[in-house]
Amino acid sequence: MGLYKCEAVVLRAEPFSEADRLAVLLSPEIGKVRAVARGAQRGRGHLCASVQPFVSGSFVLWQGRSLDGITQVEVRTAHRGLSQNLEAMLAASYCCDLSDALTEERQEAQALHGALLAALGWIEANPDPAALPVALRWFELVALAASGFGPELVQCTACGSELGEPAARTGFSPQGGGVVCGDCAAEDEAVVWLSRNALRGLRYVAASPPAALAGVRVGPRTMAEMRAALDGLIGHILQRPLKSRALLDTLS
Numbered sequence: 001m002g003l004y005k006c007e008a009v010v011l012r013a014e015p016f017s018e019a020d021r022l023a024v025l026l027s028p029e030i031g032k033v034r035a036v037a038r039g040a041q042r043g044r045g046h047l048c049a050s051v052q053p054f055v056s057g058s059f060v061l062w063q064g065r066s067l068d069g070i071t072q073v074e075v076r077t078a079h080r081g082l083s084q085n086l087e088a089m090l091a092a093s094y095c096c097d098l099s100d101a102l103t104e105e106r107q108e109a110q111a112l113h114g115a116l117l118a119a120l121g122w123i124e125a126n127p128d129p130a131a132l133p134v135a136l137r138w139f140e141l142v143a144l145a146a147s148g149f150g151p152e153l154v155q156c157t158a159c160g161s162e163l164g165e166p167a168a169r170t171g172f173s174p175q176g177g178g179v180v181c182g183d184c185a186a187e188d189e190a191v192v193w194l195s196r197n198a199l200r201g202l203r204y205v206a207a208s209p210p211a212a213l214a215g216v217r218v219g220p221r222t223m224a225e226m227r228a229a230l231d232g233l234i235g236h237i238l239q240r241p242l243k244s245r246a247l248l249d250t251l252s
Ligand SMILES: [Zn+2]
Pocket: 156, 157, 158, 159, 160, 161, 180, 181, 182, 183, 184, 185
């Protein structure tokens, strides 16, 4: 029985049997791992408290034939504040679900793991509903980029021409994976329109670290356009809706 150690965040945890819990972990080096925590479902002991969504720590796992098992967790950050507020909890769940959906098992996920930890910390420290949309757009942009799906925001994705300074209106093609010039937008039936501020906003958020965005607020119309473009892109990539996102949307 080979044991190994890794840093990881718990993306999700659910009952596996009456006594055991199944967790999906995201580790920077190993990537996504599904693992069983024996006895965690019985409601006692240290695995019960530490194999919970949003917990970040150092995990000791044993290698199984089909599923690995968790034997020990040294919790670094439990992110308990996230469960104090429904909107913050759903936003954090959405970040975890999106991370899960964008990754294959056992492929290194350094950038995504770092982005997820930053997003969970950001949402926990600032659960104000007005601040959540910027945090979520930042995470979507960074998670997409970390998974190789980052949207192109400068060149037309159909013909390659440079778009430069945002025009009053720019098309965004979910299928193309980014912005399109006026000519190419006319031939794209699924194009989403971005105002000047919305394209500026996407470029700014994509290029900024969380610390630079903490106090940034975006008006509702501009945010709705930024969101529609990213929703279109994510929907095109995943080809399925995420439950946590639907719940978050009904709440706001
Ligand atoms: Zn073009």
